[in-house]
Amino acid sequence: MKTTIQxxxxxPVWVEPLRLKLTMDGExxxxxxxxxxFCHRGLEKKFxxxxxxxxxxxxxxxxxxxxxxxxxxxxxxxGTMGLEIPRRAAVIRTIxxxxxxxxxxxxxxxxxxxxxxxxxxxxxxxxxxxxxxxMFERTTGNxxxxxINIVGGVIRNIGPxxxxxxxxxxxxxxxxxxxxxxMILKSYTIRERMQGxxxxxxxxxxxxxxxxxxxxxxxVPYDIRAVAPYVLYNEIKVKPIVExxxxxxxxxxVRVRELFQSIDIIRQCIPLLADAxxxxxxxxxxxxxxxxxxxxxxxxxxxxxxAKGKKSKEMDxxxxxTSTYGNGxxxxxxxxxxxxxxxxxxxxxxxxxxxxxxx
Amino acid sequence: xxxxxxxxxxxxxxxxxxxxxxxxxxxxILACLTPRFDASRFGVMSTGNPKHADxxxxxxxxxxxxKEIITNLYNQMPDPKVVIAVGTCASxxxxxxxxxxxxxxxxxxxxxxxxxPGCNVRPEAVIDGLVLGLxxxxxxxxxxxxxxxKSKGAA
Amino acid sequence: MDxxxxxxxxxxxxxxxxxxxxxxxxxxxxxxxxxxxxxxxxFQPFPEGKAETYRVVVPKHGGNEEVESITPIFPxxxxxxxxxxxxxxxxxxxxxxxxxxxxxxNAPLRRKAP
Numbered sequence: 114m115k116t117t118i119q120x121x122x123x124x125p126v127w128v129e130p131l132r133l134k135l136t137m138d139g140e141x142x143x144x145x146x147x148x149x150x151f152c153h154r155g156l157e158k159k160f161x162x163x164x165x166x167x168x169x170x171x172x173x174x175x176x177x178x179x180x181x182x183x184x185x186x187x188x189x190x191x192g193t194m195g196l197e198i199p200r201r202a203a204v205i206r207t208i209x210x211x212x213x214x215x216x217x218x219x220x221x222x223x224x225x226x227x228x229x230x231x232x233x234x235x236x237x238x239x240x241x242x243x244x245x246x247x248m249f250e251r252t253t254g255n256x257x258x259x260x261i262n263i264v265g266g267v268i269r270n271i272g273p274x275x276x277x278x279x280x281x282x283x284x285x286x287x288x289x290x291x292x293x294x295x296m297i298l299k300s301y302t303i304r305e306r307m308q309g310x311x312x313x314x315x316x317x318x319x320x321x322x323x324x325x326x327x328x329x330x331x332x333v334p335y336d337i338r339a340v341a342p343y344v345l346y347n348e349i350k351v352k353p354i355v356e357x358x359x360x361x362x363x364x365x366x367v368r369v370r371e372l373f374q375s376i377d378i379i380r381q382c383i384p385l386l387a388d389a390x391x392x393x394x395x396x397x398x399x400x401x402x403x404x405x406x407x408x409x410x411x412x413x414x415x416x417x418x419x420a421k422g423k424k425s426k427e428m429d430x431x432x433x434x435t436s437t438y439g440n441g442x443x444x445x446x447x448x449x450x451x452x453x454x455x456x457x458x459x460x461x462x463x464x465x466x467x468x469x470x471x472x
Numbered sequence: 473x474x475x476x477x478x479x480x481x482x483x484x485x486x487x488x489x490x491x492x493x494x495x496x497x498x499x500x501i502l503a504c505l506t507p508r509f510d511a512s513r514f515g516v517m518s519t520g521n522p523k524h525a526d527x528x529x530x531x532x533x534x535x536x537x538x539k540e541i542i543t544n545l546y547n548q549m550p551d552p553k554v555v556i557a558v559g560t561c562a563s564x565x566x567x568x569x570x571x572x573x574x575x576x577x578x579x580x581x582x583x584x585x586x587x588x589p590g591c592n593v594r595p596e597a598v599i600d601g602l603v604l605g606l607x608x609x610x611x612x613x614x615x616x617x618x619x620x621x622k623s624k625g626a627a
Numbered sequence: 628m629d630x631x632x633x634x635x636x637x638x639x640x641x642x643x644x645x646x647x648x649x650x651x652x653x654x655x656x657x658x659x660x661x662x663x664x665x666x667x668x669x670f671q672p673f674p675e676g677k678a679e680t681y682r683v684v685v686p687k688h689g690g691n692e693e694v695e696s697i698t699p700i701f702p703x704x705x706x707x708x709x710x711x712x713x714x715x716x717x718x719x720x721x722x723x724x725x726x727x728x729x730x731x732x733n734a735p736l737r738r739k740a741p
Contacts, residue, residue: 122541128489128498132540150727151537152492155573157714158735173567176496176592220499246503257496257592322651322703334675335651405628406669406678408653413541419656419668434654435708439727441706456605468495471727536729571726572735 115143119441120451122151122391126228126457129467133444133460137453144204145448147441152471160431163403164190167428168263171418173432175469176257177220180206180213181411182433183262186341188343190419190428191397192405195329199392202266207251207345208279208382209261210409215286216245217412218368221464222297225365228461233294240287251275265393276383283376283383290372297369307362311447324439325414326367327463331359337410349381361462368464375399394410401426411435411436418447435469484609485551486602487525491542492574493532496592501529504602510594516602520546527605529598533561533574534581546582551610554605557584558598560591560613567591582622630667630680635695638668642697645670645679652697653678655707657715659738662687666694685717687740696721699716716725 115347116137131153136144139188156174160167171186173178184206187395191198223238248257253259253269261269273278297303313323318331328335336353338346356363369416403423409416414436423429440463475529504511519525522545534542546555557578560566565576578584585608588601599609632639651671660715687723694711696719698704705722712724716734728735 122538123489123520123522123545128488128502129495130492130541150729151541152490152532153535153536153537153573153727153729154492154533154568155571155735156568159571160567170567173494173591173687174497176494176499178493179496210734234508239503240508243503243506243508256594257499258494319651320702322653322701340671340673340675341678404628404679406662408678417653419667419669421658430656430658432654432657438654438706439703443705466495467490468493471492571706572732 120456124457126461127465127467128224129465131460131465131467131470133456135448136455140452140454141258142385142448142456144455145445147211147445148156149441149467150471152467154472156472157284157431157433161429162315163426164264164422164428167431169260170443171433172258172260172380174472175435175466177289177466178207178213178411178416178469179258180262181409181416182193184210184344185407185409185416185433186420186431187262187264187420188407188409188420189405189418191402192265192395192407193401193403193420193422194399195403196395197309198266198267199390199395199422201270201386201389201391202393202395203344204385204389205267205271205384205393207349208271208379209259210344211378211382212245212248214375215372215405216242216249219245219374220414222293222365222368225361225461226297226303226456228457229303231303232443234293237293237296241293242285242323244282244289247281251278263394264391265397266392268394270393273387276386279379279383283380287373287376290376294369294372298366304362307359307365307458307462308360310361311451311462312358312360313443313447317446318359318443321442322439323414323443324372325436326364327414329353330356330363330367331472332357335415337408337415341408343407343409345367345382345385349378351378361458364462368446400426401428413437413466414439433472435472437463437466437470440465441470483517484554484602484606485517485519485524486527486529487519487522487545488529489531489542489545491530491532491562492535493559493561494592494599497531497562500593501531501558503599504595508567509599510601511612513601514599514603514606523550523626525549526552526609527554527556527602528579529556530562530604531558533565533568533576536577539575542581552609552616553614554585554609555582556586556601556605558586558588558601559593560589563587563589576597591625628680630682631685635683635685638681639695639697639700641681642668642700646700649673650679652701652703655704656710657717657736659715661734661738662740664692664717668697668709675708690716691693691718693717694719698722
């Protein structure tokens, strides 16, 4: 007998609305249909706006990777008018990007654990995440939407005292992440639950052009920080972290290992602040007129902005292609043939961000 | 205060509905329920089922596709119920005003009891709003019980 | 940013050649310049290389202009082509053409011809 189950849009596993229409045969999913657009606000139209205000609008596409969105937007607009940002601004942006990756990965790991019923490790992830948010509050003044990127640089400096604080933060965070890593990687229960569930083969990952931890969990070393370096990643070499098995476990392990990579990058950036000059903002003498695109490695994968100016304060066209947009087609083949109980786990290990997906 | 009224007081279950905001407020609601801010001190518990919920926390401007779903969820909640609009975009439309994809603030779709301002809201503000919502919930509860008593007396 | 302008038929050949070389599709960007719709295809050679851009220019004639689909070659293009179809009111062959938008809204990014 065939039954149809509506998975979502309001479902306890996801924070955000997405609908999967599952055709079941007993416990096995036979067919899956993805319906999106519950978050579609129409931001690409709204971006035909004053380019300075656009930086704040781009932050509000997604509250989890705000820094990546606004950095990518600002770099794209700076590209359309040929503006170079000061070195200090680049260092500050890099530190912020990596801090953001820390908190986003902790959130993703926590939600994955919650979806398999491991409530107290979820709480632990969130307790660790609060330290990162405290650091954000100390450096930018806000917990989630930071608002420090503008076209031409940043508006908040990181002074010597704050650099010292960041160093202390790295030590505390590394210790806590080590504890967390031990608890997750050595847990027999978690491994048994996640290994072999939702396997994405390497060929499928290449065919669907998935990005981020989903691709790296399937042995595709695709990381924009290594492939097409931006801000400071020309100097700080990043080696993509790769796992081979391609299941839910591999995707989670990639995220756990990337926590340490991020802490390492922040550590490398802090000494660069000392001899980076005092300027944090470069004023533009021209208006955006050319077309330009930039890419940034957001916590969920490659983030792409295309900008086109028309020699006025308003932009002509901004196209946002987010990481969940790239990973979206990957849900369907993985869910087909899996058990109903695994659907939530498989989708949550993709770390779906529907605010990004629909814009 | 009757025994039933006393027993139902101060243990609201909340349902969290994200309708198309930027996730920032969703995260702060999650932060509220986790160790640092811990809204469980007030008996608040998160549930995924609208039929068990007393308070609906709505985040974000209501998008056109989500409009009927949110009325559906609202109708499924048992009385007494309280709706809290979390964040500027749920209250007024915020930065998304003028976008074609949504129908503006939440109060155009369902009646709202508490507005929590802020883009994005701070967890302290969410807790403050929840406590306000708790009073309104108790008030509504009392009214319903009184009406029941009256109708019983009349019969 | 260098852009190679090609015709729709050439684009199919380009897509096939890039697919065979293991190139990744980044995305498809549409742009309405008033009297034409420009469709830009962004590719990233993998594991290394510079991103490549190809552009197809479709003259506008009042709606439902036809664009050849590359979804059969690149499965990753499915969402992007749907979005292109619904945002600009063009017809991309072989995709349903409605993914994000509510039924009441039609082609929000399409501009009036000057």
